[in-house]
Amino acid sequence: MNERIYAIVSKVFRVPLGTIHDDSSPDTIERWDSLQHLQLILALEEEFGVQFAIDEITAMQTVRSISAILRERAGANA
Amino acid sequence: MDCATLAPITTGEPTEAYDRLLERGEHRAAWAELSRVILAQPTSANCHAVSAAAARLDANSADLIRVRVAMLANFTAEPLAPILTARALPSRLLLDTWVAGYDVWSQEILDPASKLRAQAPDVAILALELETLAPALATDFLDLSPQQIAEQIERTAGRVSDAMQALRSCTAAKVLVQSFPRVTHRALGIYDPLFPQGQTAAIRTLNERLQETALSIDDCFVVDIDRLVMQVGEAQWRDRRLRLLARMPLTAVALHALAEEYLRYLRAFSGAVRKVLVVDLDNTLWGGILGEDGIDGIQLGETYPGNAYVEVQKAILALHHRGVVLAINSKNNADDVAEALQRHPAMVLRPEHFAAMRVNWQDKLTNMLELSDELGLGVESFVFIDDSDAECERLRQALPDVLTIRLSGEPAGRADTLRNLGVFDTLSYSDEDRERGTLYRREAQRTRLRKSMQSLEEFYASLEMQLFIEPLDSRNIARAAELTQRTNQFNLTTRRFTRDELAALAASGATEAYGFRLTDRFGDSGMIAVAVLAAANGKVTIESFLMSCRVLKRTIEDAVLAFLVQRAASRGAPVIAGLYRPSKKNGLVATLYPDHGFEPAGQQGDTHVFLRSTQPPVPYPSWIRVTLAPEVSQR
DSSP, rough: HHHHHHHHHHHHHHHHOOOOOOOOOOOTTTSSSSHHHHHHHHHHHHHTTOOOOOOHHHHHOHHHHHHHHHHHHHHHHO | OOOOOOOOOSSOTTTTTHHHHHHTTHHHHHHHHHHHHHHOOOOHHHHHHHHHTTTOOOTTTTTOOOEEEEEEESSSOHHHHHHHHHEEEEETEEEEEEEEETTTTHHHHTTTEEEEEEEESSSEEEEHHHHHHOOOHHHOOOGGHHHHHHHHHHHHHHHHHHHHHHHHHHOOEEEEOOOOOSSSSOOGGGGGGSSTTTTTHHHHHHHHHHHHHHHHHHHEEEOOHHHHHHHHHHHHEEEEEEHHHHHOOBHHHHHHHHHHHHHHHHHHHOOOOOEEEEEETTTBBBBBBBHHHEEEEEEEESSSSHHHHHHHHHHHHEEEEEEEEEEEEEEEHHHHHHHHHHHTTOOOOOOGGGGEEESSOOOHHHHHHHHHHHHHGGGGGGEEEEHHHHHHHHHHHOOOSSSSEOOOOOOHHHHHEEEEEEEHOOOOOHHHHHHHHHHHHHHHHHHHHHOOOOSSHHHHHHHHEEEEEEEOOOOHHHHHHHHHHOOOOSSOOOOOOOOOHHHHHHHHTTEEEEEHHHHHTTTEEEEEEEEEEEEEEEEEEEEEEOOGGGGGSHHHHHHHHHHHHHHHHHHSSSSEEEEOOOSSOOOOGGTHHHHHTEEEEETTTEEEEEESSSOOOOOOOOOEEEEHHHHTTTT
């Protein structure tokens, strides 16, 4: 799952795959502003077929938190 | 396309192959690679990667059409830009999309120093959401009195109409304006449509005003959002959370649907419209394999899956009537196919619907190139449908310009897939569109005939051409005017005439205006040339002479010139003058007059003058039978 998240982050923010890690955030990725965050959400929802709640969207401030939220969703559906 | 059901993206940069091609300077191949990526998986994430990568393409080397797009919206429209840009690539369009700031559309349009004007867009899109534009009409409807409702409608319609007019005067762009979709939660519920001052009526009035304004402005079009919402489903269209969080009211599905709809217009504006549909036969037009199952064994008829294939054929026939040229590219026995197309009782498509066919055992790539040659249309205007994965992949690799679509899955959904292909959309529909299939079929027949002839003269003679020369009058003047408007290549002076202007020339004693109609063994081509002679001080001048590019290379211009010189002689003029005004497109007639014995005689401004004595006459080609309308031969 992490691979898929990294791939999306890489494409949306146009940064090389190799530069992404769990602590990647708006602080480490220049293009990650609120507008791009919106684009990231759209891409993640499309990829994983989910719809995030508003507080989940605002909570996703690092790649790690994105992972965690998605895992919880997957766990809940298991 | 339903993105949610696409397979997950593989890891690794989707643009690796592209990067390598670009490094080697192969822009055309690089574009083909990006197109392939986005056609295979048009996910939002891929759209980001592809649109960013596309920015490095050189439009000229890659043979792409640059289009500058400006988006003016009252919601957060930025997410639309990469989706639009990426999806435009397979149509050979390279977009430069600028999105104005949130809800500053009015200022951008009215401010003379605005960024919008500096952008000089080719296309400007005005996307206004009713909830933000006129909240009273959208959500607070019942707070208003009927009087207030009427005022709100007037004010809102006025604002948008003014914006459309102002857009027209401050840019040369084509303007697209979104319509206001019907509300699903009507203010008065089931009573709403029955109540004249209801919300349903209010929104309908707004849209009517929008349409009225659009019709009154050149190059301004209303984009029907209702239809898109219907296609996608309201629940799938609107995103309440994102609207509240980021003022972006659309789902990803909606963004993709919107982008595809805008693309239909962009293609039509840029001439990137597809013109030809090439079809495979087995398991495409019918179920089964003709060569194995025989004409009685293929699935085509009233029961499933035969009826699904009947629907597919009907969808293709509808395209034919719209002006799309049909062709066949199939590995089959030509006789079997001819018999099936002619005799199968449930066959909807018949031989006369196809302009050209390649039914043989050679490879489909070669067939495709031969079809392009025979039809005289470039492969970039082709769409190819086939059920075979291998064939489709091969064609995509070898001819990336062709839009290759694999019709797979249940036959039941395929007719809709064909109907939803927005790639044939144009912004007009005329008799010529209706006739186009037939015209191309006849032209292909002529091409095949020419290839089978030993000499050109033999070919011309075998065409059995007849040229009818008529004066312009009320019966043919509209067609003549249209010809002067549209003909660019074989046009000596590129003078455009309206009906009224031609009528005046026809009526005047000092000018003569003629229409030239051609028939040959394959059919009637209608009026294919127009000429205007002016007589002054004993001299006759060919003021205007133009001919349709469809009848080039058949020596018809020789017959026309023979007639015009003969006319000058019968008016008693010893000399006839021919005028040639060079343009970007009429280089092919630069030597027309010298080739027929005219001598250069200087220039008048940018127009070259050529003179010829009216004796000896210019000979009529022996293989064209020329008939003068009675009014003409009596002059």
